[in-house]
Amino acid sequence: MIINKVFNEDAMVTMSKLPQQVDLVLTSPPYNTSRVNTKNLYNRRYSKFVDCMSDSNYIKWTIEIFKGYEKILKPNGVILYNLSYSAEKPSLMHQVVAAIIEKTDFMIADTIVWKKTGGVFPCVVSPNKLTRVTETIYVFCRKNELKTFKTNKRVTSLRETGQKNYANITNFIEAANNDGATDLNKATFSSDLVGKLIDIYAPDKFSVIYDSFIGTGTTARAAMKKDMCFIGSEIDPDQVAYFHTYLESIPKLERRNYKIRLLLHEFPE
Numbered sequence: 048m049i050i051n052k053v054f055n056e057d058a059m060v061t062m063s064k065l066p067q068q069v070d071l072v073l074t075s076p077p078y079n080t081s082r083v084n085t086k087n088l089y090n091r092r093y094s095k096f097v098d099c100m101s102d103s104n105y106i107k108w109t110i111e112i113f114k115g116y117e118k119i120l121k122p123n124g125v126i127l128y129n130l131s132y133s134a135e136k137p138s139l140m141h142q143v144v145a146a147i148i149e150k151t152d153f154m155i156a157d158t159i160v161w162k163k164t165g166g167v168f169p170c171v172v173s174p175n176k177l178t179r180v181t182e183t184i185y186v187f188c189r190k191n192e193l194k195t196f197k198t199n200k201r202v203t204s205l206r207e208t209g210q211k212n213y214a215n216i217t218n219f220i221e222a223a224n225n226d227g228a229t230d231l232n233k234a235t236f237s238s239d240l241v242g243k244l245i246d247i248y249a250p251d252k253f254s255v256i257y258d259s260f261i262g263t264g265t266t267a268r269a270a271m272k273k274d275m276c277f278i279g280s281e282i283d284p285d286q287v288a289y290f291h292t293y294l295e296s297i298p299k300l301e302r303r304n305y306k307i308r309l310l311l312h313e314f315p316e
Contacts (some may be wrong), residue, residue, distance in 0.1 A: 048066055050255060050277070050278060051267075051276055051277055052278060053261055053277075053278075053280070053287050053291075054278075055282070055283075055287045056280060057280065057282055058112060058115065058259035058280040059111065061259070061278070061280040063118075065118075065119045066119070067118065067120065067121060068121065068255060069119045069255050069256070069278070070124050070250055070255050071125060071126075071127070071245075071248055071249050071254060071255075072116050072119075072120060072125070072127065072256075072258075072259070073126075073241060073244060073245070073256055073258055073266055074127070074258045074260050074261075075128075075129035075260065076112070076128070076130070076260050077260065078132070079099065079102075079105040079136075079139065080131070080132065080133035080135075080136070102139055102142065105139070106142060109147065110146060110150050113147055113187075114151060115259075117151065117153070122192065123188075123192050123197050124196070125186055125187060125196050125197070126186070126187040127159075127185075128185045128187060129161070129183070129185075129236075130143065130144070130182070130185060131182045131183070134176055144185060147187065152189050152190055153187040153188065153189060153190065154187065154188065154190045156193060157186035157218060158183055158184070158185055158186065159183070159185075159218045159219070159244075160182075160184075160219050161181060161182045161183070161184055161222060162180060162181050162220070162222075163180055163181070163182070163222070163223070163237075165224035165225075167179065167224075184244065186248075197248070198216070199248070199249070199250070201213065201214050220240060220243050220244070222237050222239040222243055223237050223238075223240070224237060225237050225265075226263070226265050236265035236266060238265045238266075238268050238269040241265060241269035241270075242269045242272065242273060249275055253274060253275060253309060253312045254275050254276065255277070255278060256275055256276065256277050256278070257278045258277065258279045258280070259279075260281070261277075261280060261290075262286050263286050263289045264279065264286075264289070264290030264293060266279065267279055268293065274305070274309075276309070
């Protein structure tokens, strides 16, 4: 399996080539929240992706993506799926989650609230909508793995009965909003958030993390800093080039040391 590579192609194409060797899927898909307005700025979030499908098509598209995850995700691995909603379609993300549960082998194992630590746009033009400072990370596991999916909760003590007590990890994470908008992607992911999620859910050093909508490479950057491996898919060649430019900017010594640690790591057969 090829690791530490961003494929310039649709996620479904990438997943069709991958074996069941991915430890963790971690991604923030397009939310389908762009809209037509008086200036026709309906697709302003992404340079190549049309983020304004019909609700039914968006749900069907998501289901196909999750069927791809089913093929590549190792037993007891999880999917961390960041979704949000628009003022015009606040119910859509809940419809998406319901469809995933109904039409795939996955279920919700947990939900994480991500509180953004950066500035937010106050909602001052609506008489009834609140200012949003959080987003949701849905933790999906296979329906037959609810009691066995992996986290990094360590054992802290053992009761007289033999029952184990585990570290207390809350489902509330404070992390930076993003890594800064670019002309290519106005909705870049947060490497701060990704790093904290990796700490909880990536089972081992050099676990393989797949991001099906990797954009400018936020998940890959966070994975490398944590001594993890990554695979990404991105349809926009300019965003892939942006990530390659980032790789070239990493000091040679840092890149070399990462490669040495990777080579010394013993991967299971």
